[in-house]
Amino acid sequence: MISSAISDGVLTKRTHRMCRILNGIDQRISITPASGLIDFLKGMEVTNEQYRRSGIVKEKRSIFLYNEGLLNPESTLFLARKGQDILGTLSVIANHNNRLPCSKLFREEMAALQLEKRKVVELGTLSVRYQADSENIVFMLYLKIMIYTIFIEQVDDIFIQVKERVAAFYERNFLFKQVGGTKKHPDYSDLNATLLRVDVKSIRDKIYEQQCYGPMGWLRMLRELGLLQHYRTLSQQCHSCPRFTPDQRDAELYQYLCNL
Numbered sequence: 001m002i003s004s005a006i007s008d009g010v011l012t013k014r015t016h017r018m019c020r021i022l023n024g025i026d027q028r029i030s031i032t033p034a035s036g037l038i039d040f041l042k043g044m045e046v047t048n049e050q051y052r053r054s055g056i057v058k059e060k061r062s063i064f065l066y067n068e069g070l071l072n073p074e075s076t077l078f079l080a081r082k083g084q085d086i087l088g089t090l091s092v093i094a095n096h097n098n099r100l101p102c103s104k105l106f107r108e109e110m111a112a113l114q115l116e117k118r119k120v121v122e123l124g125t126l127s128v129r130y131q132a133d134s135e136n137i138v139f140m141l142y143l144k145i146m147i148y149t150i151f152i153e154q155v156d157d158i159f160i161q162v163k164e165r166v167a168a169f170y171e172r173n174f175l176f177k178q179v180g181g182t183k184k185h186p187d188y189s190d191l192n193a194t195l196l197r198v199d200v201k202s203i204r205d206k207i208y209e210q211q212c213y214g215p216m217g218w219l220r221m222l223r224e225l226g227l228l229q230h231y232r233t234l235s236q237q238c239h240s241c242p243r244f245t246p247d248q249r250d251a252e253l254y255q256y257l258c259n260l
Contacts, residue, residue: 003148004082014173015173015175016158016225018139018143018174019090019143019225019226019227020226021136021139022139022143022226022227022230025136025137025139025140026082026083027131028083029080029081029082029087029140029144030081030082030237031078031079031081031140031141031144031147032078032081032237032241033076033077033078033079033238033241033243033244034077034078034232034243034244035241035242035243035244036242036244037084037246037250037253037254038077038252040070040077040244040246040254041064041254041257042079043077043079043086043089043125043146044064044065044067044077044089045063045064046086046088046089046124046127046129047065047089047125047250048062048063048064048065049127049129050128050130051065051127051188051241053130055191056168056188056189056191057188057189058189061215062257062258062259062260063257064253064254064257064258064260065125065258066254066258066259067091067093067101067102067124067125067129069083069091069093069094069096069122069124070125070246071108071246071251071254072094072095073245073246074094074096075091075092075093076091076092076117076243077089077091077125078090078091078092078141078145078148078241078258080128080137080140080141082193086110086129087128087129087131087137087191088126088127088128088134088137088138089124089125089126089127089141090123090124090126090127090141090142090145090150091123091124091125091201092121092122092123092145092148092153093121093122093124094121095119095120095121095203096155098116098249100120100121100122101124101161102122102159102160102161102195104187105183105185105186105195105240106161106179106180106183106195109179110159110195112197113157113179113197115156115157115186116215116225117184118156118157118201118234119153119155119157119159120153120155120157120159121149121153121158121159122158122159122160122161123142123145123149123158123159123160124160124161126138126141126142126160128141139173142170142173142174142229143174143227144230144234146158146174146198147222147227147230147231147234148234148238149200150200150203150204151218151222151231151235152234152235152238155200156199156200156201157196157197157198157199157201158176158197158198158199158200159196160176160195161185161193161194161196162193162194162196163191163192163193163194164182164191164192164193165192167194171196171228174198175198175203176196176197177187177196177197177198177199178195178196178197179195179197179199180195182194194203204218207221217223228233233258
């Protein structure tokens with residue numbers, strides 16, 4: 001089934017390899033939603049640390065990185081942890097009033113895609129603390145959050161904004177394709193930014209259109225990729241663990257701390 005999925009354009013050989021990498025990563029590392037304001041702030045502190053280290057934001061910024069999209073109650077900040085240590089972050093930012101963070105810079109490109117009747121999310125605040133296996137943690141974060149968005153949230157489109165020089169990495173490994181050209185991002189030190197998209201709906205349609213996959217083809221595909229247990233664990237965690245949803249006071253405190 002995997003070979004047919006690759007030949008049909010549903011998967012790529014590179015993505016298949018990344019799934020094998022995920023299964024070999026330290027099983028003590030978990031990916032779970034932030035469960036409270038302190039959890040949320042610790043994650044945003046890690047994000048700010050790594051953004052400053054890589055030059056995405058300037059040193060004079062406060063200890064927390066402000067992200068308005070995360071204040072949407074339907075958005076979720078995920079944390080990669082090993083024990084009590086937070087190793088990395090990645091957020092699923094929900095569409096609010098037909099606006100995502102990426103629409104600020106790529107408004108025309110987003111409008112041209114005519115996404116009004118589709119469920120659209122943006123992945124943001126990727127950060128991983130520098131260590132020997134940091135690249136593997138990036139794979140783990142992205143693969144698990146893509147399992148979450150595609151199979152649990154059942155979105156139609158996933159967008160990310162990335163530095164131009166790393167866009168090829170996401171295109172090779174995670175089914176993303178570039179939308180439009182490169183632009184300087186005013187919020188992130190005028191770095192050259194690229195908008196990438198996964199058209200999940202078209203991939204889903206390819207699965208269901210092929211008789212060999214059957215009506216539960218996506219479950220069979222997850223099993224063949226060795227990801228079925230990851231899906232089940234993530235699904236259980238997301239339904240049983242409390243997910244931090246900021247109320248008005250949390251939002252005001254977070255904004256205040258980000259502007260100190």
